[in-house]
Amino acid sequence: MICIRKIISQKFVASESQEYGMYMKDGLVYTITEQTRSEIKIKRSTFIGTISPAHTVEDAEQFVDSIRTEFSDATHNCFAYRINENLFRYYDDGEPSNTAGKPILAMLDKYRLHETVLVVTRYFGGTKLGVGGLIQAYSQCAEETIQKAKRIPLVHYQRFRIRYPYQLNKQMEYWVTQFEGRIEKSEFEADITSIIAIPEEHAASFQEQLASNGKHSIQIIQLSDD
Known part of the structure:
Protein backbone atom coordinates (compact mmCIF):
# COMPACT_ATOMS: atom_id res chain seq x y z
CA MET A 1 0.00 0.00 0.00
CA LEU A 154 21.87 23.21 -13.24
CA VAL A 155 19.64 20.45 -11.87
CA HIS A 156 16.45 21.16 -9.93
CA TYR A 157 15.38 18.56 -7.42
CA GLN A 158 12.01 17.51 -6.03
CA ARG A 159 12.24 16.48 -2.40
CA PHE A 160 10.21 13.75 -0.71
CA ARG A 161 9.87 12.60 2.87
CA ILE A 162 9.48 8.84 2.55
CA ARG A 163 8.67 6.36 5.30
CA TYR A 164 9.37 2.70 4.52
CA PRO A 165 10.17 -0.58 6.32
CA TYR A 166 13.71 -1.73 6.99
CA GLN A 167 13.46 -4.59 4.51
CA LEU A 168 13.22 -1.99 1.72
CA ASN A 169 16.38 -0.13 2.74
CA LYS A 170 18.69 -1.58 0.08
CA GLN A 171 15.94 -1.44 -2.53
CA MET A 172 15.28 2.23 -1.76
CA GLU A 173 18.98 3.02 -2.13
CA TYR A 174 18.92 1.29 -5.51
CA TRP A 175 15.84 3.22 -6.69
CA VAL A 176 17.34 6.53 -5.61
CA THR A 177 20.54 5.76 -7.52
CA GLN A 178 18.56 4.55 -10.53
CA PHE A 179 16.78 7.92 -10.77
CA GLU A 180 19.98 9.96 -10.17
CA GLY A 181 18.82 11.17 -6.78
CA ARG A 182 20.30 11.32 -3.32
CA ILE A 183 19.29 10.46 0.23
CA GLU A 184 19.89 13.63 2.23
CA LYS A 185 18.85 12.48 5.68
CA SER A 186 17.48 9.34 7.33
CA GLU A 187 15.94 8.61 10.73
CA PHE A 188 15.80 5.03 11.99
CA GLU A 189 12.91 4.28 14.33
CA ALA A 190 10.12 1.72 13.92
CA ASP A 191 10.52 2.38 10.19
CA ILE A 192 13.04 4.38 8.17
CA THR A 193 12.08 7.97 7.32
CA SER A 194 14.29 9.60 4.69
CA ILE A 195 14.47 12.94 2.93
CA ILE A 196 15.15 12.03 -0.68
CA ALA A 197 15.94 14.44 -3.53
CA ILE A 198 15.16 13.36 -7.10
CA PRO A 199 15.81 15.44 -10.26
CA GLU A 200 12.51 16.99 -11.37
CA GLU A 201 12.65 15.22 -14.72
CA HIS A 202 12.66 11.84 -12.93
CA ALA A 203 10.31 12.66 -10.02
CA ALA A 204 7.13 11.26 -11.60
CA SER A 205 8.85 8.03 -12.66
CA PHE A 206 10.33 7.65 -9.19
CA GLN A 207 6.87 7.92 -7.62
CA GLU A 208 5.52 5.41 -10.13
CA GLN A 209 8.31 3.01 -9.19
CA LEU A 210 7.41 3.26 -5.52
CA ALA A 211 3.72 2.87 -6.30
CA SER A 212 4.42 -0.35 -8.20
CA ASN A 213 5.76 -1.91 -5.01
CA GLY A 214 2.63 -3.55 -3.67
CA LYS A 215 4.17 -5.74 -0.97
CA HIS A 216 5.16 -3.09 1.53
CA SER A 217 3.65 0.05 3.02
CA ILE A 218 5.38 3.22 1.80
CA GLN A 219 4.33 6.73 2.75
CA ILE A 220 5.44 9.62 0.55
CA ILE A 221 5.10 13.32 1.34
CA GLN A 222 6.14 15.59 -1.51
CA LEU A 223 8.04 18.60 -0.22
CA SER A 224 9.09 21.81 -1.96
CA ASP A 225 11.00 22.11 -5.22
CA ASP A 226 14.66 23.11 -5.21
Missing part, protein backbone atom coordinates in the same frame (compact mmCIF):
# COMPACT_ATOMS: atom_id res chain seq x y z
CA ILE A 2 1.29 3.45 -0.84
CA CYS A 3 0.07 6.79 0.47
CA ILE A 4 1.03 10.01 -1.32
CA ARG A 5 0.44 13.51 0.02
CA LYS A 6 1.65 16.76 -1.49
CA ILE A 7 2.65 20.00 0.22
CA ILE A 8 2.23 22.94 -2.15
CA SER A 9 5.35 25.09 -2.20
CA GLN A 10 5.14 28.87 -2.28
CA LYS A 11 6.18 30.54 -5.53
CA PHE A 12 8.09 33.83 -5.62
CA VAL A 13 6.04 36.75 -6.94
CA ALA A 14 8.19 39.56 -8.31
CA SER A 15 7.44 43.21 -7.80
CA GLU A 16 6.50 45.47 -10.69
CA SER A 17 9.97 47.03 -10.70
CA GLN A 18 11.63 43.76 -11.71
CA GLU A 19 12.21 43.06 -15.37
CA TYR A 20 10.99 39.95 -17.11
CA GLY A 21 11.91 38.38 -20.41
CA MET A 22 11.67 35.12 -22.28
CA TYR A 23 14.81 33.03 -22.60
CA MET A 24 14.85 30.35 -25.25
CA LYS A 25 15.55 26.87 -23.95
CA ASP A 26 18.00 24.96 -26.09
CA GLY A 27 19.71 22.12 -24.26
CA LEU A 28 21.22 22.31 -20.80
CA VAL A 29 21.43 25.38 -18.62
CA TYR A 30 24.22 25.96 -16.14
CA THR A 31 25.14 27.74 -12.96
CA ILE A 32 28.45 28.33 -11.18
CA THR A 33 29.82 26.67 -8.08
CA GLU A 34 31.30 29.61 -6.17
CA GLN A 35 32.06 33.32 -6.22
CA THR A 36 34.76 34.19 -8.75
CA ARG A 37 36.44 37.47 -9.66
CA SER A 38 38.48 38.85 -12.56
CA GLU A 39 39.91 42.26 -13.43
CA ILE A 40 40.82 44.06 -16.66
CA LYS A 41 42.09 47.54 -17.50
CA ILE A 42 40.91 49.46 -20.56
CA LYS A 43 42.18 52.98 -21.26
CA ARG A 44 43.10 53.51 -17.60
CA SER A 45 39.67 52.42 -16.36
CA THR A 46 39.64 49.36 -14.12
CA PHE A 47 36.81 46.84 -14.53
CA ILE A 48 36.31 44.23 -11.81
CA GLY A 49 33.89 41.39 -12.50
CA THR A 50 32.45 39.38 -9.61
CA ILE A 51 30.12 36.44 -10.26
CA SER A 52 28.22 34.32 -7.76
CA PRO A 53 25.47 31.69 -7.56
CA ALA A 54 22.07 33.17 -6.69
CA HIS A 55 19.18 30.76 -6.24
CA THR A 56 16.59 33.50 -5.69
CA VAL A 57 16.06 37.18 -6.44
CA GLU A 58 16.75 37.88 -2.78
CA ASP A 59 20.10 36.10 -3.06
CA ALA A 60 21.02 38.14 -6.14
CA GLU A 61 20.01 41.49 -4.66
CA GLN A 62 21.86 40.79 -1.42
CA PHE A 63 24.98 39.90 -3.38
CA VAL A 64 24.75 43.13 -5.39
CA ASP A 65 24.42 45.08 -2.13
CA SER A 66 27.52 43.36 -0.74
CA ILE A 67 29.57 44.34 -3.80
CA ARG A 68 28.30 47.91 -3.58
CA THR A 69 29.50 47.98 0.02
CA GLU A 70 32.86 46.42 -0.83
CA PHE A 71 33.44 48.86 -3.70
CA SER A 72 31.62 51.85 -2.28
CA ASP A 73 34.19 54.23 -3.79
CA ALA A 74 33.75 52.87 -7.34
CA THR A 75 32.36 55.00 -10.16
CA HIS A 76 29.83 52.34 -11.15
CA ASN A 77 28.64 48.93 -9.91
CA CYS A 78 26.66 47.59 -12.86
CA PHE A 79 25.04 44.17 -12.74
CA ALA A 80 22.78 41.56 -14.23
CA TYR A 81 21.27 38.37 -12.94
CA ARG A 82 19.11 35.62 -14.32
CA ILE A 83 17.22 33.29 -12.00
CA ASN A 84 15.31 31.34 -14.66
CA GLU A 85 13.92 31.69 -18.18
CA ASN A 86 11.46 34.40 -17.20
CA LEU A 87 13.03 36.20 -14.28
CA PHE A 88 16.02 38.49 -14.68
CA ARG A 89 17.22 42.01 -14.05
CA TYR A 90 20.01 44.27 -15.32
CA TYR A 91 21.12 47.73 -14.20
CA ASP A 92 23.49 50.33 -15.70
CA ASP A 93 24.18 52.25 -12.46
CA GLY A 94 24.70 55.60 -14.15
CA GLU A 95 26.36 54.41 -17.35
CA PRO A 96 24.55 55.34 -20.61
CA SER A 97 21.42 53.26 -21.12
CA ASN A 98 22.03 49.64 -22.18
CA THR A 99 25.83 49.97 -22.26
CA ALA A 100 26.57 47.97 -19.09
CA GLY A 101 23.82 45.88 -17.50
CA LYS A 102 22.39 44.59 -20.76
CA PRO A 103 25.78 43.42 -22.15
CA ILE A 104 26.41 41.63 -18.84
CA LEU A 105 23.05 39.86 -19.14
CA ALA A 106 23.87 38.96 -22.74
CA MET A 107 26.98 37.16 -21.51
CA LEU A 108 25.01 35.25 -18.88
CA ASP A 109 22.69 34.14 -21.66
CA LYS A 110 25.52 33.31 -24.05
CA TYR A 111 26.84 30.81 -21.50
CA ARG A 112 23.32 29.65 -20.53
CA LEU A 113 23.72 30.65 -16.90
CA HIS A 114 20.72 30.58 -14.59
CA GLU A 115 20.63 31.25 -10.84
CA THR A 116 23.66 33.48 -11.36
CA VAL A 117 24.46 37.14 -10.64
CA LEU A 118 27.36 39.11 -12.11
CA VAL A 119 28.50 42.58 -11.01
CA VAL A 120 31.02 44.59 -13.02
CA THR A 121 32.59 47.37 -10.97
CA ARG A 122 34.24 50.28 -12.79
CA TYR A 123 36.80 52.74 -11.55
CA PHE A 124 36.88 55.53 -14.12
CA GLY A 125 40.37 56.27 -15.39
CA GLY A 126 39.77 59.64 -17.00
CA THR A 127 39.20 58.57 -20.61
CA LYS A 128 35.65 58.23 -21.93
CA LEU A 129 35.05 55.04 -23.90
CA GLY A 130 31.92 56.01 -25.82
CA VAL A 131 28.83 53.85 -26.20
CA GLY A 132 30.49 51.18 -28.31
CA GLY A 133 33.56 51.11 -26.11
CA LEU A 134 31.49 50.72 -22.96
CA ILE A 135 29.50 47.83 -24.41
CA GLN A 136 32.73 46.12 -25.45
CA ALA A 137 34.40 46.73 -22.08
CA TYR A 138 31.53 45.44 -19.96
CA SER A 139 31.04 42.47 -22.30
CA GLN A 140 34.74 41.59 -22.13
CA CYS A 141 34.94 41.82 -18.36
CA ALA A 142 31.74 39.80 -17.92
CA GLU A 143 32.90 37.10 -20.32
CA GLU A 144 36.35 36.78 -18.77
CA THR A 145 34.76 36.48 -15.33
CA ILE A 146 32.38 33.76 -16.55
CA GLN A 147 35.19 31.87 -18.24
CA LYS A 148 37.22 31.93 -15.03
CA ALA A 149 34.33 30.54 -12.97
CA LYS A 150 33.57 26.83 -12.68
CA ARG A 151 30.30 26.10 -14.50
CA ILE A 152 28.13 23.04 -13.86
CA PRO A 153 24.78 21.84 -15.26
